[in-house]
Amino acid sequence: MRHYIILLGKLALILCCSVQLSWAQETLLVQKQSFEMENFSTFGGKTIKQVKVGWESYGTLNQDKSNVILVTHYFSGNSHAAGKYSQDDAKPGYWDSIIGPGKTIDTNRYFVISVDSLVNLGVHDPHVITTGPASIDPDTGNPYGLTFPVVTIRDFVNVQKAVLTSLGISKLHAVIGASMGSMQALEWATAYPDWVERMISVIGVGQADAWTTLTLEQWATPIRLDQHWNNGNYYQQQAPLDGLTASLMMITQQAMHPDYINALNPQHWPLEPAPLNDINQSHQVVNWLKGAAQARAKIMDANHLLYLVRANQLFVAGHHDKLQQAMKRVKAKCLLLPSDNDLLLMPYMAKELQQALIAAGKSAKLAEISGPMGHLNGVTGISQQRATIAAFLADKD
Amino acid sequence: MRHYIILLGKLALILCCSVQLSWAQETLLVQKQSFEMENFSTFGGKTIKQVKVGWESYGTLNQDKSNVILVTHYFSGNSHAAGKYSQDDAKPGYWDSIIGPGKTIDTNRYFVISVDSLVNLGVHDPHVITTGPASIDPDTGNPYGLTFPVVTIRDFVNVQKAVLTSLGISKLHAVIGASMGSMQALEWATAYPDWVERMISVIGVGQADAWTTLTLEQWATPIRLDQHWNNGNYYQQQAPLDGLTASLMMITQQAMHPDYINALNPQHWPLEPAPLNDINQSHQVVNWLKGAAQARAKIMDANHLLYLVRANQLFVAGHHDKLQQAMKRVKAKCLLLPSDNDLLLMPYMAKELQQALIAAGKSAKLAEISGPMGHLNGVTGISQQRATIAAFLADKD
Numbered sequence: 191m192r193h194y195i196i197l198l199g200k201l202a203l204i205l206c207c208s209v210q211l212s213w214a215q216e217t218l219l220v221q222k223q224s225f226e227m228e229n230f231s232t233f234g235g236k237t238i239k240q241v242k243v244g245w246e247s248y249g250t251l252n253q254d255k256s257n258v259i260l261v262t263h264y265f266s267g268n269s270h271a272a273g274k275y276s277q278d279d280a281k282p283g284y285w286d287s288i289i290g291p292g293k294t295i296d297t298n299r300y301f302v303i304s305v306d307s308l309v310n311l312g313v314h315d316p317h318v319i320t321t322g323p324a325s326i327d328p329d330t331g332n333p334y335g336l337t338f339p340v341v342t343i344r345d346f347v348n349v350q351k352a353v354l355t356s357l358g359i360s361k362l363h364a365v366i367g368a369s370m371g372s373m374q375a376l377e378w379a380t381a382y383p384d385w386v387e388r389m390i391s392v393i394g395v396g397q398a399d400a401w402t403t404l405t406l407e408q409w410a411t412p413i414r415l416d417q418h419w420n421n422g423n424y425y426q427q428q429a430p431l432d433g434l435t436a437s438l439m440m441i442t443q444q445a446m447h448p449d450y451i452n453a454l455n456p457q458h459w460p461l462e463p464a465p466l467n468d469i470n471q472s473h474q475v476v477n478w479l480k481g482a483a484q485a486r487a488k489i490m491d492a493n494h495l496l497y498l499v500r501a502n503q504l505f506v507a508g509h510h511d512k513l514q515q516a517m518k519r520v521k522a523k524c525l526l527l528p529s530d531n532d533l534l535l536m537p538y539m540a541k542e543l544q545q546a547l548i549a550a551g552k553s554a555k556l557a558e559i560s561g562p563m564g565h566l567n568g569v570t571g572i573s574q575q576r577a578t579i580a581a582f583l584a585d586k587d
Numbered sequence: 588m589r590h591y592i593i594l595l596g597k598l599a600l601i602l603c604c605s606v607q608l609s610w611a612q613e614t615l616l617v618q619k620q621s622f623e624m625e626n627f628s629t630f631g632g633k634t635i636k637q638v639k640v641g642w643e644s645y646g647t648l649n650q651d652k653s654n655v656i657l658v659t660h661y662f663s664g665n666s667h668a669a670g671k672y673s674q675d676d677a678k679p680g681y682w683d684s685i686i687g688p689g690k691t692i693d694t695n696r697y698f699v700i701s702v703d704s705l706v707n708l709g710v711h712d713p714h715v716i717t718t719g720p721a722s723i724d725p726d727t728g729n730p731y732g733l734t735f736p737v738v739t740i741r742d743f744v745n746v747q748k749a750v751l752t753s754l755g756i757s758k759l760h761a762v763i764g765a766s767m768g769s770m771q772a773l774e775w776a777t778a779y780p781d782w783v784e785r786m787i788s789v790i791g792v793g794q795a796d797a798w799t800t801l802t803l804e805q806w807a808t809p810i811r812l813d814q815h816w817n818n819g820n821y822y823q824q825q826a827p828l829d830g831l832t833a834s835l836m837m838i839t840q841q842a843m844h845p846d847y848i849n850a851l852n853p854q855h856w857p858l859e860p861a862p863l864n865d866i867n868q869s870h871q872v873v874n875w876l877k878g879a880a881q882a883r884a885k886i887m888d889a890n891h892l893l894y895l896v897r898a899n900q901l902f903v904a905g906h907h908d909k910l911q912q913a914m915k916r917v918k919a920k921c922l923l924l925p926s927d928n929d930l931l932l933m934p935y936m937a938k939e940l941q942q943a944l945i946a947a948g949k950s951a952k953l954a955e956i957s958g959p960m961g962h963l964n965g966v967t968g969i970s971q972q973r974a975t976i977a978a979f980l981a982d983k984d
Binding site: 233234336397399400401402403404405407412417422440443452455461462466467469470472475496497503505506509510512533536538 | 894
């Protein structure tokens with residue numbers, strides 16, 4: 191019996207080691223890089239001095255620089271699309287399921303790159319490098335606050351273009367992005383059509399319609415109502431954390447779906463004693479979402495959220511005419527991957543974009559992602575469309 | 588030629604008169620009545636003194652008091668379900684398309700009655716009579732504010748029961764309500780099953796699930812963030828109108844659908860100069876919704892909104908066990924009319940209620956209302972289901 195246990199122990203040790211080895215082989219270790227520009231001219235005609243953003247890459251740039259895939263990130267995201275900063279990281283980048291050695295977006299083959307957006311939400315995240323209202327204005331030595339100019343999705347794209355150009359890149363095998371990232375991907379294809387060979391829009395849109403503009407405004411409202419917001423001047427005092435938390439609670443819920451929230455809270459029962467007896471007490475499910483939002487708020491900045499909301503509200507592909515006009519400029523072949531139960535950027539928006547592309551004589555395929563998470567299916571469920579994406583990238587679709 | 592014009596003029600006059608006459612015949616003129624109770628015991632075990640609510644009725648109570656249809660109202664509504672207060676009113680009550688002489692709910696046959704809820708949102712509307720945090724506490728001579736006890740959907744029902752009992756009524760041919768009104772209708776059928784012969788739940792639910800509890804919390808948040816809210820003590824000073832306006836903007840949008848909002852704003856174009864150039868300026872569609880909300884906020888009270896949110900969050904039919912248990916108590920036959928593109932109380936909720944009723948061996952039919960308005964289809968599009976409702980009320984279904 192003892193011998194049997196020793197044998198089992200050895201077997202366990204061997205199994206552990208082999209798992210450890212294969213884990214070490216599979217873990218893509220990445221590092222945040224930094225890029226700086228002396229002067230940046232915004233789409234709105236303003237100048238921002240000393241723009242600094244972070245970026246990450248996975249895989250190796252080939253000699254003729256023809257193997258580049260740009261990944262553009264979503265509203266609360268950053269350029270950490272895949273891999274880990276260290277073996278100890280709890281989680282890898284958000285699309286690690288499709289980006290890496292031997293994966294759908296194969297880093298043995300492609301040079302994958304992603305750039306932290308301007309006005310990035312996670313400005314206090316040590317792994318984010320960004321420039322926005324929380325940054326120091328070199329002219330005054332104080333944080334910009336609301337003196338920072340309004341920026342648009344085109345500005346995010348132009349910063350990425352500067353990063354790519356600094357690496358000698360002038361062509362994208364593909365650009366792929368989810369949600370706000372889809373706006374950037376499409377903006378690339380309309381603003382710089384000669385750069386973009388393939389465009390993948392995940393849980394995406396062609397423009398912010400009236401409905402979406404109002405939804406985005408809901409996210410800005412709690413921050414503006416928080417007395418600590420103080421018209422954006424709070425960097426020397428208490429930050430508007432209650433407003434920011436309320437905004438994040440809203441964003442989190444709206445990006446999900448009842449199927450998911452209800453399944454996560456199977457114990458929910460409406461007649462809880464605390465909220466029944468006291469108007470100032472909340473249901474457990476409210477406290478749960480609030481706790482999660484409060485934790486996230488610590489690395490975020492309220493003014494940055496307002497500027498991100500505005501960039502999204504101002505989005506129409508091409509930043510010029512009506513959507514239909516902009517579609518004529520596209521040279522990339524396009525793949526659209528909406529989530530079928532998305533409540534935030536509903537599938538009708540991707541379908542309208544597809545129709546606009548087809549009406550302009552462009553190639554635009556559409557396949558739906560499913561799952562319980564609504565909008566977030568585009569992040570968590572992307573691997574459902576591995577085969578579609580792989581075929582699209584290899585022109586075998 | 589001149590003769591011809593005179594003839595046309597006379598014809599127009601005759602047409603006008605006959606339209607006028609038929610209009611006068613069809614317009615149901617109604618009057619708000621008032622009901623008062625010395626003491627009211629809440630479901631939560633508190634006592635409210637001098638509860639006063641308004642009510643309206645249409646049609647005549649028959650001798651054996653067997654022709655009563657109770658209409659229970661939605662979140663921002665009141666007992667004005669049909670008719671006009673005067674010929675000059677711009678609009679009749681919200682369900683005038685189905686309530687009136689010769690209509691689906693035929694006031695030549697039925698005595699239709701509706702009661703203003705406790706903590707009614709429209710407390711400053713001259714046609715609303717309600718008791719809530721904005722009312723004077725007889726013990727202190729000051730407005731209750733947050734000392735007003737939490738009330739539930741059961742409390743709304745119990746106040747209605749007191750009104751009905753004061754008229755000698757002890758049986759409902761039917762109870763019908765939309766949205767929050769559906770909760771009251773179902774609560775009637777579970778709490779007082781011997782009263783209720785027929786129950787119609789329009790855009791309705793059996794309980795507030797985790798998702799809905801969070802959605803409702805979104806509506807409360809802007810009010811609590813407004814510095815003028817002052818923990819509910821604002822009756823002697825500036826009211827939290829910005830928070831209330833933000834809350835109403837959210838409620839209005841969430842009760843609608845992109846099809847409707849986008850169709851109403853065909854001129855919307857994301858790159859408007861004002862919001863592009865100034866972070867403190869808004870898109871026209873935002874200003875439009877804000878203007879409408881500001882106008883509505885004038886007759887409403889922010890604390891009342893918080894108490895309504897809470898009543899809805901606490902709702903589970905029967906106010907006792909799990910939904911499935913409560914369904915066993917129902918004696919009424921049931922008709923459920925969800926809106927097929929409802930984004931607020933999505934159709935899955937009515938379907939879950941139907942399944943729970945059927946599982947308990949009850950009669951529960953379901954028919955969907957369509958239209959561009961989402962949740963509000965249940966108010967504006969109710970006449971689509973005229974035939975279904977008429978057959979259900981006459982037991983010809």
